Amino acid sequence: MEKLKYALFTGCTAKESTPEQMMSTLAVAEKLGIELVELTEASCCGASHLQDYDDFLSLVLNARNIAYAEKHGLTMVTICNTCQLNTAMTKHRLDHNAELKAKVNAKLAEVGLEYKGTSQITHFLYAIIDDFGLDKIKEMVVKPLSQFNIAPFYGCHNIRPSELQNETHKSPENPYRPTSLDDLIIACGGLNVDYEEKNKCCGFHAELQAPRTAAVLTGNAVAGAMDANADWMVTPCPLCHLKLDTQTHHASVAIGRDVSLPVLHMQQMVGLALGCTPAELGLNHHVTKVDFV
């Protein structure tokens, strides 16, 4: 197989509050022989909030990020569900609206850039599954996660709206019965547990504005995984990770029950199965202690 190569859009969180996500992404990419060219010029995607304030500005900034991936002639790979949604949505809107694309390009021209629409955008989870291949992951597993019940937590923005995300996923994900993360857990030798909340919202985006709603959603998600006998949870989204890992106190109060489980990034789970060390994967950076390795 030709070596896989992507333009890596890190988003902000991997550079700040989830350093372990950046570490584990790089460690796993190296193990898999995937080359990542970091888009160091990229700006924040707006995380769905800049879009509420100034939609046009968010379009211009996201188009600029994609334009840099295009300059490299590479598919952009994201490592955050919300970055994935905002970037893919920008691409969709510009590719389907010539007038809007021209308006955005008039702005990009001011800094010598052009959005062409030539680069695809995918999330690292789907790069691993669709491009690298689960069978090959299976072959490379050196430390199967066979003693663990693992609860997949998908995060909203990779699976909904499915029409948009299925433009990038080669095997369409069903938002009511998503399978990618379950399949990945199995490929890593773990046991995937099923629970109702696995495709529900963690509440992250309303944490400041609607703290009770957000806390109840977090609590329900962790409680669902605990009731399904999970040893830990795994998510492809650093924002879900932050919510589920750091906010369990508020969540417990909100739902009137103590909830807490280790929550691993998808990359950390794959890294463990591939034989990376806990230090390489940054497992010491979690607030809810990862005490099984």
Add this chain to the structure above:
Amino acid sequence: MDTLKTQQVTFKVFRFNEETDYLPYYNTYTLDVTHEEVVLDILNRIKWEHDGSLSYRRSCRHGICGVCAIKVSGKAVLACKTRLFDMIDVFGNELVIEPLSTKRAFKDLVVDKKDFWDKHAQIKPYLEAPIDEHPVTENLVSPHDAEKLLEADYCIQCGACHYSCPSVEINELYIGPAAFAAAYRFAADVRDDASVERLHIVNEEAQGVWDCVKCMECAQVCPKEVNPIEKITKLHNMVFEANIAKNNVATRHAVGFAHSIEKHGLLDEGELVRYSEGNIGVLKHVPVALKMFAKGKIVLPWNMPKADKLDEIKKLVKSSSTVKF
């Protein structure tokens, strides 16, 4: 003639009669279904062939009246429009048939939609315009202006999005995706005079657009492709454009992104929380922040990373900004 494909399916159907039952229960029916049948056909067959007391709503049978919305294995659907074989593809051969909201069911699959209609009424779902008692011409809208509605007028008030919305479920004040789509539909109508009044309603904390958790479920579930979250985003934008955004944690949270991006290219996560909450409000986040700090999850201001080519980003923020706060 084509031979009909059939499959045996087990239906677990929610049953509850508030006049006689303390608690709901489920009845199980096993039927052979054909690839031509929709969910409503099965409800009819259960009622006509097995149990005449089963209650559900149906009227148009053409996906336009919206009354037949129910949940199949957790997914809200229009019973008259949804093919059984599609549901089997997704959920397998055991399907759970439930009302849109089990909490609000009073007879089997029939729910009390009072909260839905109250919220619909709350956003003034009608045109407010001076009425000419003796018009000489119709009050026409150009195709270009009609496009601004973004098909929000396709909503059939089925409630599928409303009763799938986690914010509606948790916060009883939250107006909800269907009513927001309606608010947008009228606020975006060029003939309407009550846009600003309506924007004030959707701008209120707890009930308004700021309490949306952005789960995208409403966009996913809507059988008419109304895409309510898109309209919610538009309402956010309109609140800022109309210059009626209040200076509170919700609006500052959105505006804070623009400030941060202009300064660093990236989001300064710590500063965003402080900016959104204010110097006093931020104190409630200190316990979590300390735990995160201990785990190397907080970047101190002097270590804040910056995007390369920041000058480019600054220039674009300056030249492309369309709103002020």
